[in-house]
Amino acid sequence: MRSPRRKPITAIEPGLPLLTLKLPKDSSFSSLVEVVLPKRSRDELILSTRNVRTFLGLMDEFRGADLLRRHGLDIRSKLLFCGPPGCGKTLTAEVFARELGLPLVVARLDAIISSFLGETATNIRKVFESAADQPCVLFLDEFDALARARADGSEHNELRRVVNSLLMLIDRFKGKGFLIAATNLEESLDAAIWRRFDEVVIFDLPSQREIRRLCELKLKNFPVPFSIADKVAELQGMSYADVERVCDNAIKRSILKRSKTLIEADFNFAVREAQRRKEVRARLHPH
Template sequence: MARGELMKKLLASYGKDEEFRAVAEQIIGEEEKKNNRVLARSLRRSLDAAPSRPTKPKALAPLIPFPEAAADFIELVEPTHNKQDIILSSENIRIFLDLLREFRRADDVRRRGLPVRSKLLFCGPPGCGKTLCAEIFAAELGMPLYIVKLDRLISSYLGETATNVRKLFEFARKQPTVLFFDEFDALARAREDGGEHNELRRVVNSLLIFIDRIEPKGFLVAATNLDQSLDPAIWRRFDEVIWFDPPETRMIARFLAMKFKNVALAFDPQAHIGELSGYSYAELDRICVQAIKASVIDKRKQVREQDFLHAIADERRRRRRADRMTA
């Protein structure tokens, strides 16, 4: 937007705290894009130091420093896994390695006036590694992982959900962290969906503005199992979209080898790979764990083929039931 138009909007929004800050953020963003970093930092400090004016009940809340502002809506997750615990496609491995290298050279990239990718969208069916990948990615970056608690974030009171989202984005802008939105479609559902009420449409509008203007200190990561339900305008707001598909045959083989690497076996699980096609990692994990538990319960030193086959049968039964419920 032309600078003159932004200045007009800034003056017109005087006295309306939220609108004023939104336009000021746009001006700062324009200066950053022009590589006027000194001016942008100075404007940012002035904006952050400015006192907030009282707002009307439906307006977004004034900025409140973390943890008071966002503590009710996020949970710190201590990493318990590392990169040896996940199986990714070769394409996704390349993408994440590139993201890590880009982040580590972020200052060099920005000095050339180029943007650093920091907003990621994970898409794919349940149980295919999106949440686990976010945890491991944060560990590789050396950053804390905060998971957004959507049940608390989405408020039944008019205007509060957008206020809560704003607090989270302000936290992400200031704190070097990986902020993870699971089940992102609950927030970013398509606005033309006839079943959605006006409040959620307003939340999506606010969300689009927040994602557009934020430059997080770390990474903003959103994950969804229902990418077809996302508002069409959401997609271009993310720097990278990463797809997590059910594992292929070779990935299933690697996963089985990983799960049974410290377990004594009386059979070769690789012989049953064909029976596991189409299963997610979460389903495969349940099968392996159940087979191992059967040997522990029976006080046997080895996992038998029958243990594995029974576990597969149980997972098939579970799948059939779940399919009926969702049909």
């Protein structure tokens, strides 16, 4: 018998019901994850051309999964997001889930990591098991906290156990959606982790062009009577989140002065503030 043809999932519109996610009644599971209905849209996200290409390819495979599986092919579904803080790893996971019409299941590290022997590995297994049953994007943020390199020495037996079971669970993950792990400490990941993922996606600091695009996006509702392009060089080396803060702060200062347009001096002030923050951060975290 032919299975009924399913309507292809296209980009979802705000307010469209997402596929419903049935969580098991087991109360311990609900405390291990948070189910988020993704709200942020692709219009808010700036990605490098390479990353756009990667995500479009992944979405094509997901939508054509039945066809690919009939040919005995697996779809790429395990993604590792790396890169410095504030460059869009978490935002992209949310936008990606929304584009696919899937709920975002965010693993709660604070609840998963337990001081009881063996319990962390058990908790991770529960999270994986449940996410395998229903279409969703399982998001493991701060993945380094779970996948730190297995150090030698007997006192690290627990860590070894956690990493070993994580490796096994990732290997076996054949979810109906995606597994996304994210870290800004990729150098501390266990070497055996990398090849478990179908794609490693790097989220870099924005280029000058990307900084400009982000400024234009963030300032789109507020007239700017000066050239943003001239300011971009001063923002180089900052993350997207830093640049966003500069724009927000500049807008707030201008609004508080009852100005209808962005005041150039306020933008310059916000840039200097951000540069100062960056210096403080560099002193606190020299590496």
